[in-house]
Amino acid sequence: MEASNTLTSRVPRGRMLHRFANPGRFLRLAARVQPFLTWPALVLTAAGIFGGLFLSPPDYQQGDAVRIMYVHVPAAWLASSGYAALAAASFVSIVWRHPLADLAAVEIGPVGAAVTALCLITGSLWGKPMWGAWWVWDARLTSVLVLFFLYVGHIMLVRAFDDPERGYRAGAILALIGVVDLPIIKYSVDWWNTLHQPASITLTGAPTISGSLLWPLALTALGLTLGFWAVVTGRLRAAVMERRTRALLGAQAEAA
Amino acid sequence: MTHLPYILGSYAAFAVIALWLALSASFRLRHARRRLNAVDPRAGQRQT
Numbered sequence: 001m002e003a004s005n006t007l008t009s010r011v012p013r014g015r016m017l018h019r020f021a022n023p024g025r026f027l028r029l030a031a032r033v034q035p036f037l038t039w040p041a042l043v044l045t046a047a048g049i050f051g052g053l054f055l056s057p058p059d060y061q062q063g064d065a066v067r068i069m070y071v072h073v074p075a076a077w078l079a080s081s082g083y084a085a086l087a088a089a090s091f092v093s094i095v096w097r098h099p100l101a102d103l104a105a106v107e108i109g110p111v112g113a114a115v116t117a118l119c120l121i122t123g124s125l126w127g128k129p130m131w132g133a134w135w136v137w138d139a140r141l142t143s144v145l146v147l148f149f150l151y152v153g154h155i156m157l158v159r160a161f162d163d164p165e166r167g168y169r170a171g172a173i174l175a176l177i178g179v180v181d182l183p184i185i186k187y188s189v190d191w192w193n194t195l196h197q198p199a200s201i202t203l204t205g206a207p208t209i210s211g212s213l214l215w216p217l218a219l220t221a222l223g224l225t226l227g228f229w230a231v232v233t234g235r236l237r238a239a240v241m242e243r244r245t246r247a248l249l250g251a252q253a254e255a256a
Numbered sequence: 257m258t259h260l261p262y263i264l265g266s267y268a269a270f271a272v273i274a275l276w277l278a279l280s281a282s283f284r285l286r287h288a289r290r291r292l293n294a295v296d297p298r299a300g301q302r303q304t
Contacts, residue, residue: 024283049267061277063258068266075270118273121268129259196270227274234281 007194021099024238030237034230041227048219056216066213068126075119075223078228079147080182082112086154090172097242100236103243105175106158107235111228113151117145131195139188140196143181150178 052070059066086108087171092101123141124134135141158171189198200209209217257263 027294053263053267058258065259065262067263071266072271076294114273114277118269125262125266125269224275227278231277232279238281238285238288241285241292245288245292246290247297252295 003063023100023244026100027237027240030233034233034237037226037230037233039182041230043164044219044223046223048216048221048223050221051216056213059213062130065126065129068122069213070216070220071124072122073217074117074224075115075122076144077221078224079112079116079144080185081225082108082115083147083150083175083178083230084182086112086151087175088173091212092241093168093172100240102164102172104232104236104237105168105171107239108232109151109155109158109171111231112150113155115224115228116144116148116151120148136195138195139192140185143185144186147178147181149187150174150181151198151247154178 048070052067056067056070058064086105089101089105091106092098093105120141123144127136128134154171154174157174158167160168161170188194189196201214
């Protein structure tokens with residue numbers, strides 16, 4: 001343990017990161033990790049949805065509409081945490097010029113946009129029966145809509161240049177600027193008087209919802225998080241293979 | 257069950273988005289692996 005710590009401390013962080021820039025090494029590792037993400041994701045999500053739809057009781061105020069929360073809340077968490085991952089990949093890309101970080105940012109974008117869209121759709125479907133409106137320009141809803149536009153902007157920007165490297169740089173800058181939206185989303189319900197309710201589950205305090213409603217939410221949240229990363233890993237593996245194929249075809253064309 | 261259309265709509269949106277993400281990633285990965293194997297079978301086998 002001590003020896004490995006000493007070894008790790010001697011290797012500069014940038015070099016440690018570049019160890020995983022080798023496409024072959026990444027593909028072998030990702031192929032091994034993929035089943036451990038995919039199968040638990042399927043099982044946990046199915047169990048959480050079954051529990052949420054059929055086993056958990058209706059809420060005393062919301063009735064059965066509370067069942068929408070088992071999809072909406074994990075989608076909202078993933079929308080924010082996915083963007084944090086996109087920004088982290090962008091940071092690594094800008095600081096260390098890590099080729100896999102560029103590809104990771106490109107592949108996280110569409111998945112993050114899809115879960116943010118799911119969060120907005122399910123929130124709207126919950127808002128109509130509970131608030132009497134599909135949409136209100138509330139601070140929480142508006143900041144999540146801005147997050148969706150940030151994802152879409154990133155997707156479009158990284159593909160807008162003939163030179164992919166310029167697209168990656170521009171996308172990374174946008175992703176890092178957009179991080180400012182994450183604390184706004186998180187604290188919007190505290191900073192402003194919003195129609196959206198404050199957080200029921202926090203990292204520091206005990207949850208304010210009943211255990212009978214909490215366990216399906218925990219299962220779907222864990223399942224969808226693993227599913228999110230299973231999809232991103234699959235897309236990233238495909239992107240690395242596509243890049244490798246393009247490089248090989250380019251080399252063959254030059255040799256001919 | 258109260259609010260059934262809204263609940264069904266939410267879970268249908270979830271199913272459509274989840275299936276689209278999973279299937280598109282799966283098909284893209286399969287296609288990329290096939291192309292890499294066609295260009296360089298040794299590289300394809302080593303890396304997958």
